[in-house]
Amino acid sequence: MAKDILLLCGAIRERQKQKNYQASVTPCKNCETLGVNGYGYCSDCYKAIIRENDTMMQLQEENQKIINSGLPLTDYDAEKGNKELLELVENNKDKSLFIASKSSGLCKTRTLIHVAKSRLKEGAIIKFFIVSALLREIAALFSYDLKEADKLIKNLCRIDLLILDDLGKEKLTDRAGESFFEIIAFRELEKKPTWITSNFSGEVLGQKLGERGDFFKRRIKDSYLIKILGP
């Protein structure tokens, strides 16, 4: 019995030796250096493959984070954009911002997206919405899944940064509109930054937003850094 085991151990050792020998004389699949591991690569190539794989996984993870946040994947060349605004946003990224301009093309949204992406990389939880799309989503959830609507609203109250793009096109008098103001007020209480862009000044927005206009104007005045761009 013991002899059998000894023979078996010897056979395994022999097979291992044979394998090691083969590995040491087999050329790498990538660079043909002799001596490969079980995957058929030399140790340098294998390390490089692992590194590349890690980078790819990291990139995929970063892209997934961007997709989850609602931010667009395409990158914006900040060097060609509105540098003054970029500096202002970067220096005040922990504050609530209200950025308005009558004309478009002043890079409001793109600048915010650019800075938001760098915050995303630092690990912040961010959501980006065009206001009309957010209101549509909340209204739709209200009509078929109150629990989900509630979950979304609570989530938007608590995330690190909420970006609300292009405010002022909608009436905000219905239930979804009420939720919109709830989110803004709650985030202010919690001292969580909200970034808002609009093609209207705070004054005009106040009028457009009907009975909630005064509430909104006060919020903006008290807790937001206001930047009006252009003429």
Ligand SMILES: [Zn+2]
């Ligand atoms: Zn190699």
